[in-house]
Amino acid sequence: LGRQVRLAFGGFALDRYRRLIAQVHDENGLWLQGEMVARGMARVRSLPDNGFPVDDLLLMEAAARAEARGIWADPFYRIRSPDEAEGDIDSFQIVEGAVTDRARVRDRIYLNFGPDWRTDFTVSIETRLLKAFEKAALDPMDLKGRKIRVRGWIESRNGPFIDATHPEQIEVMPEQPPES
Numbered sequence: 001l002g003r004q005v006r007l008a009f010g011g012f013a014l015d016r017y018r019r020l021i022a023q024v025h026d027e028n029g030l031w032l033q034g035e036m037v038a039r040g041m042a043r044v045r046s047l048p049d050n051g052f053p054v055d056d057l058l059l060m061e062a063a064a065r066a067e068a069r070g071i072w073a074d075p076f077y078r079i080r081s082p083d084e085a086e087g088d089i090d091s092f093q094i095v096e097g098a099v100t101d102r103a104r105v106r107d108r109i110y111l112n113f114g115p116d117w118r119t120d121f122t123v124s125i126e127t128r129l130l131k132a133f134e135k136a137a138l139d140p141m142d143l144k145g146r147k148i149r150v151r152g153w154i155e156s157r158n159g160p161f162i163d164a165t166h167p168e169q170i171e172v173m174p175e176q177p178p179e180s
Helices: 032-038 055-066 127-135
Strands: 005-008 023-026 091-098 101-105 108-112 122-126 147-156 160-163 170-172
Touching: 023 032, 032 055, 108 127, 122 127
Parallel strands: 122 160
Antiparallel strands: 005 023, 091 147, 101 108, 108 122, 147 160, 147 170
16 A cells, blocks of 8 residues: 555564564554454464563453454354364364363473363463463462463364463453352
8 A cells, every 4th residue: 555564573573384473563653463453353362472562452352352343243253162162173262261170290281171181171381481471470370260261273182272382372360259
């Protein structure tokens, strides 16, 4: 459209397909990624070593979702429950549920969302990444009983599975007061 843009790089400049990873700003201050998320044209996907704060994008996404803007009007993009995750293997999804248990086994922490870790939805975090989680004030071992939202590629490893490589993939949901 003949407009000048500025690319802002927050970490790795290329993804595994050698595509540029950048935030795009136009000459009038428009932030392309923020605008797309706010209009419901995209979901938030963060990457390790991104360097960009994801919080603003998550707030924009929540507002778009609450108002059913864009993709959020389509049930395909709904937030999945842990029980639904098996039907979404090999796709990027957002899954929300309560962590029923957690375990540290060798070099990984596992967050389990059901009684059978062999078949139920699980989130895995390599222990070598815990410094980043600590810096973000997120201790995975403290998440038992908490409701979280995790976003990432669902794989099949003893059931549906997301490998969390950075803390921005996990949102801890506010605790709800018990019903009287």
